Amino acid sequence: MKLVFASDFHLRNDQPVxxxxxxxxxxxxxxxxIAQICKQNNADLIVAGDVFNKAKQENMQFxxxxxxxxxxxxxxxxxxxxxxxLFHSIENFEKCNIGLLGKFDNWxxxxxxxxxxxxxxxxxxxxxxxxxxxxxxxxxxxxxxxRYCEIDNLPEYISDGITAKLLLEKYDYNYFIIGDNHxxxxxxxxxxxxxxxxxxxxxSINEKDYKPSVILFDTEKKEYEKIYLPDNQQNVWKEEQxxxxxxxxxxxxxxxxxxxxxxSISLDYIxxxxxxxxxxKIEKEITNEIEIMLEEK
Numbered sequence: 001m002k003l004v005f006a007s008d009f010h011l012r013n014d015q016p017v018x019x020x021x022x023x024x025x026x027x028x029x030x031x032x033x034i035a036q037i038c039k040q041n042n043a044d045l046i047v048a049g050d051v052f053n054k055a056k057q058e059n060m061q062f063x064x065x066x067x068x069x070x071x072x073x074x075x076x077x078x079x080x081x082x083x084x085x086l087f088h089s090i091e092n093f094e095k096c097n098i099g100l101l102g103k104f105d106n107w108x109x110x111x112x113x114x115x116x117x118x119x120x121x122x123x124x125x126x127x128x129x130x131x132x133x134x135x136x137x138x139x140x141x142x143x144x145x146x147r148y149c150e151i152d153n154l155p156e157y158i159s160d161g162i163t164a165k166l167l168l169e170k171y172d173y174n175y176f177i178i179g180d181n182h183x184x185x186x187x188x189x190x191x192x193x194x195x196x197x198x199x200x201x202x203x204s205i206n207e208k209d210y211k212p213s214v215i216l217f218d219t220e221k222k223e224y225e226k227i228y229l230p231d232n233q234q235n236v237w238k239e240e241q242x243x244x245x246x247x248x249x250x251x252x253x254x255x256x257x258x259x260x261x262x263x264s265i266s267l268d269y270i271x272x273x274x275x276x277x278x279x280x281k282i283e284k285e286i287t288n289e290i291e292i293m294l295e296e297k
Contacts, residue, residue: 002041005215006034007048007146007179008199010083011063018205021236027063030200030229031070034214037227038074041216045074048179048197049081049127049146055096056086064100076107080126081146081179090126123173127180133172143173148180149196151187159278164194175217184213186226195224201231208237 009031015023038045051067052060078101086092093099101107110124122142125131131145148154148161155161164187167176176194184198200212211232217224 001219002043003217003219004034004038004041004043004045005048005177005195005197005217006045006200007177007197008050008081008182009047010050010053010199010201010203011060011067012053012203013057013059013063016203018238019203019236020238021234023201023203026201026231028066028070030212030231031066033230034200035070035074037214037216038071043074043216045071045076046122046144046177047076047078048144048177049079050083050179051078051081051101052084052097053203055084055092055098057097060097064097067101068104072106074106077122077124077144078107078109079124079144079146079179080109082127085127088128090128093126131171141174143171143176145176146179149178149194150181151185151194157278164196165189167194168192177215182207183210184226186215186224191222193224200229205237 009027011027013024034045037043078098080090080093080096080098082088084096084098086096093102102109110126122144123132123134125143125145127146131143131147134141148158149164149167150161151164154163164176164185168187168189174192178194178196181196182199183196185194185196187194187196195215195217197215198210198212199207200214202208202210202212212229213226213232214229215224216227
């Protein structure tokens with residue numbers, strides 16, 4: 001069996017402020033490219049969350065129709081990420097755009113009866129759902145999850161992330177497919193793997209040098225190939241956005257020179273806000289509201 005691992009589509013019906021091209025066309029081309037990989041390799045598609053950029057957004061029907069048309073002959077197994085869910089709660093699944101995908105006959109998530117055979121090998125953990133070990137089911141070797149992950153060290157402001165090294169130490173799956181962190185990486189130890197799949201398009205000026213990709217995995221040979229997606233080379237950024245980014249980085253460099261060795265200070269407003277919420281034990285409902293407001297920016 002062959003599988004394609006992907007995540008963080010962040011599909012949207014508006015234009016990222018920093019791009020100059022037709023982003024709707026970029027999204028469509030990227031989805032078709034991923035579908036073609038699946039068809040050429042007779043592979044199922046695994047999507048580790050954040051299919052949509054917002055949980056509910058008006059005038060999204062054409063994008064949902066595109067998803068159905070482009071992938072209608074491909075089996076897709078998916079979970080919900082934080083951007084897919086109102087108030088970041090899985091209880092709101094049916095109220096969100098992603099709930100419509102669960103009604104398609106070839107889009108499967110954990111509550112779909114058709115995934116029973118597939119669940120002999122996979123376990124799905126939507127955002128904000130606690131990860132569990134396989135325990136009694138020895139065949140269950142894949143874990144699909146949506147949670148911030150780095151190979152080793154986490155940023156100070158990330159309170160609910162996990163490292164690839166800890167995943168392999170704490171849980172007994174052979175393969176982890178993870179969404180949320182938009183920077184892809186692969187980590188292997190003793191024949192077990194963590195695949196952080198990254199995002200499929202570049203929507204922020206901070207991602208201008210990033211090369212979106214997916215993973216093609218052969219379960220029999222236990223081999224994988226990283227396949228780069230179309231949105232990875234073009235210079236499509238507004239000059240003023242690049243200039244603003246350079247000025248911002250210069251201000252940060254100057255500030256670093258002033259604060260010297262004091263590493264406790266956060267240099268980013270959003271990260272500093274998250275750290276403040278963590279240190280002051282702000283209620284989860286309130287932090288969710290704050291994150292949702294920040295996502296609207």
